[in-house]
Amino acid sequence: DIQMTQSPSTLSAFVGDRVTITCRASQSVSGWLAWYQQKPGKPPKLLIYKASSLQSGVPSRFSGSGSGTEFTLTITSLQPDDFATYYCQQYYSYLTFGPGTKVDIK
Amino acid sequence: QVELQQSGPGLVKPSQTLSLTCDISGDSVSSNSAAWNWIRQSPSRGLEWLGRTYFRSQWYNDYAASMKSRITIYPDISKNQFSLQLNSVTPEDTAVYFCARGTPSMVGPFDYWGHGTLVTVSS
Numbered sequence: 001d002i003q004m005t006q007s008p009s010t011l012s013a014f015v016g017d018r019v020t021i022t023c024r025a026s027q028s029v030s031g032w033l034a035w036y037q038q039k040p041g042k043p044p045k046l047l048i049y050k051a052s053s054l055q056s057g058v059p060s061r062f063s064g065s066g067s068g069t070e071f072t073l074t075i076t077s078l079q080p081d082d083f084a085t086y087y088c089q090q091y092y093s094y095l096t097f098g099p100g101t102k103v104d105i106k
Numbered sequence: 107q108v109e110l111q112q113s114g115p116g117l118v119k120p121s122q123t124l125s126l127t128c129d130i131s132g133d134s135v136s137s138n139s140a141a142w143n144w145i146r147q148s149p150s151r152g153l154e155w156l157g158r159t160y161f162r163s164q165w166y167n168d169y170a171a172s173m174k175s176r177i178t179i180y181p182d183i184s185k186n187q188f189s190l191q192l193n194s195v196t197p198e199d200t201a202v203y204f205c206a207r208g209t210p211s212m213v214g215p216f217d218y219w220g221h222g223t224l225v226t227v228s229s
Contacts, residue, residue, distance in 0.1 A: 001171075034215035043204050043219035044153070055217065087153060091214030094170065097153035 002026055002090050004098035012106040019075040021101045023088035028068045032092035035064055035073045038100075039084045047086075048073065078103070108132040110205050110220035118199075118227050124192040128205030128220055135181045135188055136161045141208040142188040143216060144179060148201035159188055160210045168213065195227045 003026040013019050023033065031051040036044035046055045048064035051071055061076045075082055083105055088098040114126035126144070133140055141160035147153045157169035159179045169177050176193040192199060203223050206216035 032212065032214075041222075043206070043222055044216075045219075046215055046217050049215045089153075089214055091212050094168070095155040095213040097155075099152055 002029060002093050002096055004088055004090055004096050006086075006088060006098040006101050008101060009099065010102045010104065012104055013078050014106050015078055015080055017078045017106075019078050019082075019103060021073045021086055021088075021103075023066075023071045023073070023098050025069045025071075025090055029090040029092035031067050032090060033064075033066070033071050034089045034091065035062075036087045036089065037082075037084045038087065044087060075103075108207060108218040110207065110218055112203070112205055112220040112223045114203075114223055114225070116224055116226060118195055118225060119229050120196055120227055121194055124195050124199060124203075124225055124227070125189065126203055126205075126223055126225070127187055127189045129185070129187045131186075133207065135159075135186050136183055138162060139209065141210045141213075142179070142181070143206045143208050143213075144190045145204045145206055145216070146201040147204070147222075150198075151201070154201075155213065156190065156192075158208065158213065162210050166210075197227045199225070200227045201225060 005024045007022045033051045035048040038044040052064045063074050085100045085102045087100050109131045111129040118124045141158045143158040144156040157179045178191040181188045205220040207218040
């Protein structure tokens with residue numbers, strides 16, 4: 001199985017900050033990586049697929065990059081609605097999720 | 107707009123079968139461009155993909171290796187829904203269960219999700 005790790009596990013930031021979350025895979029997943037945002041009591045929401053493609057309706061302040069084993073999710077100018085937990089997901093070989101990164105208010 | 111509405115019991119006894127259903131609106135369970143998945147989430151195991159069903163001239167299933175011996179996911183075309191059955195449950199199967207739409211070509215990603223059902227395994 002492909003294992004996913006994320007760093008940091010928790011991130012404290014101000015509204016307006018630029019935020020970067022890193023996701024690493026235990027082996028190459030090529031570009032088959034997605035990012036999700038989840039708020040308490042809600043299902044995950046797809047933000048990014050194929051490493052850098054923005055899902056329809058998602059604000060352009062979200063962007064993804066990377067390939068192989070290392071990927072990043074960047075949020076430029078963090079908004080109040082962005083405080084949530086973010087998960088990466090590889091779908092190169094079946095499917096595994098990362099453990100999540102919680103973004104909270106500093 | 108696709109909507110997925112989940113139903114099923116929130117409490118299951120150990121050794122019994124967990125059964126959940128996901129009603130689809132705005133798409134078809136028989137669509138050639140969709141796959142219908144079950145995922146669960148618990149504090150101890152995080153988000154865990156369980157399996158999927160999809161139609162591509164015939165019905166297919168894929169299951170997570172850890173679930174293969176006790177999981178069944180199947181469609182009901184007449185009701186436009188799909189269901190999860192997980193046999194021989196233990197307290198470790200306590201989780202929030204989600205249904206979600208993906209694509210047949212790869213297991214992920216998932217663009218529409220159900221609201222989630224908390225299932226507790228306890229006597």
